[in-house]
Amino acid sequence: MATDYGQGYGRPSRSEREETGFRGPEYRGLGYRGPGLRGRVPDEPRQYLLPPALRAPIEARTWGEFGYLLLSLPISVVIFAFTVTMLSLGAGLLVTFLGVPLLALGLAASRGLGSVERLRARALLGLEVNAPQPLRPKRRTPMSWVGAVLRNGESWRAALYGLLHFPWAVGAFSVAVTLWTTGWAMLTYPLWFWVFPTYAGTSGIQLYGDQGHSVRLDTPFELAITCLVGFLITLAAPWVIRAMTMVDRVMVAGLLSPSRLASRVDELESDRGVVVDTAAADLRKIERDLHDGAQARLVALAMDLGLAKEKLTEDPDTAARMVEEAHGEVKTALQELRDLARGIHPAVLTDRGLDAALSSVASRCTAPVQVEVELDSRPAQAIEGIAYFTVSELLQNISKHAGATRATVDVWRVESRLMLQVTDNGAGGADVTAGSGLAGLAERLDAVDGILVVDSPTGGPTTVTAELPWRER
CATH class of the missing domain: 3.30.565.10 (Histidine kinase-like ATPase, C-terminal domain)
Structure with a gap:
């Protein structure tokens, strides 16, 4: 209608x-x-002179993702070694009293290392991942803290990240460094191939050689082919790097972020606070409107009627005029009360x-x-x-x-x-x-x-x- x-x-x-x-x-591209x-609504996308395929090798995003993969190997080696050592040591000593606190200490350290990985992902990948909620032991005692760590799912997922990320980091580091260095080296080969005849005593870089003969890249045609192949590898490398960092994004977001249940609980707690604050603000507004509006009018109306009552016998005309004015005030007060009731919850909406x-x-x-x-x-x-x-x-x-x-x-x-x-x-x-x-x-x-x-x-x-x-x- x-x-x-x-x-x-x-x-x-x-x-x-x-x-x-x-x-x-959500369906309008917003x-x-x-x-x-x-x-x-976000602003219009920026306009670039080069298409994405040609722009990718020199974009800051590509270099940031390459730097992330470059750092992944040494960092993951440290995290993997620490995680394996602490978990195996804690599990091995579970038969004694020392195993439980050692295991809790290792899980707590894994949470700290997860914070470092989230910061690295935010700085180099632009990935925003919320940190898990801090541990909340029931009592302020060491054993209560140990129990809180061992019961916390984020602690175990952080340790799992340390174990799973290492083998992936080794492969991703190898592929990224190989593609990136090979592509740029071949692309710029015409600029530095003079090093071989000048300092190495050869005409160019050697592709194949044995006792009988050798193949070297030293002719203008070979230089051009090498440069072209390097150009193609350089164009392909950013997309390969981007695909590999997508796996890192999934691992960081999946293992180092709060669980869906914890996020939902936090969201509901925040929403409950908003609802409580909104309800309190509405009540204060209603109280203010009543105090400044209808209540003030009714007080003035009572005073006017009191004066009219006193003048009823002495000056009936003045009293009648005051009663008529009071009648108008009553109508105004009723209208204000109707408006206030409509603001709280209109009857037409219910009906x-x-x-x-x-x-x-x-x-x-x-x-x-x-x-x-x-x-x-x-x-x-x-x-x-x-x-x-x-x-x-x-x-x-x-x-x-x-x-x-x-x-x-x-x-x-x-x-x-x-x-x-x-x-x-x-x-x-x-x-x-x-x-x-x-x-x-x-x-x-x-x-x-x-x-x-x-x-x-x-x-x-x-x-x-x-x-x-x-x-x-």
Whole structure:
């Protein structure tokens, strides 16, 4: 059902969205998916003179990945030797009392070495991996700490990384160094082949030789062929290096990051804090509105009625006028209380759902708003309430800051997600990272595994897309 307040303007219908494949932020190439991911649409990609194939050998990313593989061998040798020594020593001494603390000490050191590997991956591979949560022993005693280390899954996975990364590092180091040095040496061979006749007493580098004859690269044609082969190897080496570092990325992300369960627990704890803070802020706002609004009016009304009562016998005309003014104050107080109750949870939302509630809030916007809600059923009350207040907040922003002359609100369902999109033709420049009301709105959505994506270039138009989980009533 579509409701048009003012002059509407064209926008894609549900069928058009399905035809174009629009299913929310994660399907529009915005790069945002999953709880807590939100922000502005990324800028346009940089323009380069050279294509990626020719640019790869000189890119900083390639040299960083090559440096990572170069350092992997010595670092993995140290980590592997330490891990094997501590695990074997701790396991061998388990029959004595010393085995358990030694094993715990080795696992704790593995966690520390994992931190070094995460830093190296962040610096050279650009891989951001969250550190595991610190150990939380039940009591501040050495044995409690030992038990916490031994029960911690991240400690064992860090030790497993030390064992598995060594053989891979040996192979990756050998392949990377061979390809990289061979390619650049052959590519630049025409620049340094003069070393052989000048200092080595030969005409060029030798490919084959025995007692009868030898093959050397010394003619202009052979120099050109050598340079061409080196050029092809140099072009291929970055992609081989990139493929090998992908294995390192998987190992670091899989073995040195918090477990999925631990990450989910941390996320839920953070969301719980956001929900508690939001609820406390809402209560403070309600208290402030009552104190500064309806309560103050009722106090003034009681005083006016008291004065009118005293003047009722002495000056009936003045008393009547004061009662009439008090009657107006009562109406104003009632309207403020209605507005406050609507802000807490509007009755129209409970009785008639999002379509009617959003149409009501759109009618109070300073710009004409076209509302389209296409839902086959109603979501859970909590999700419905968050969706209503999200759109209400966005329409208030349009009224206060956008300077828009028209806006649209679209609500639809995609599989297990509820999609909201508010668009206006205002001045733009809205930024979720600027500490504005959008930041608080994004946190509120994040608390229920929702997403807020803001596309608001300077000069407009502004499009805010929100995604909420669909939960049945």
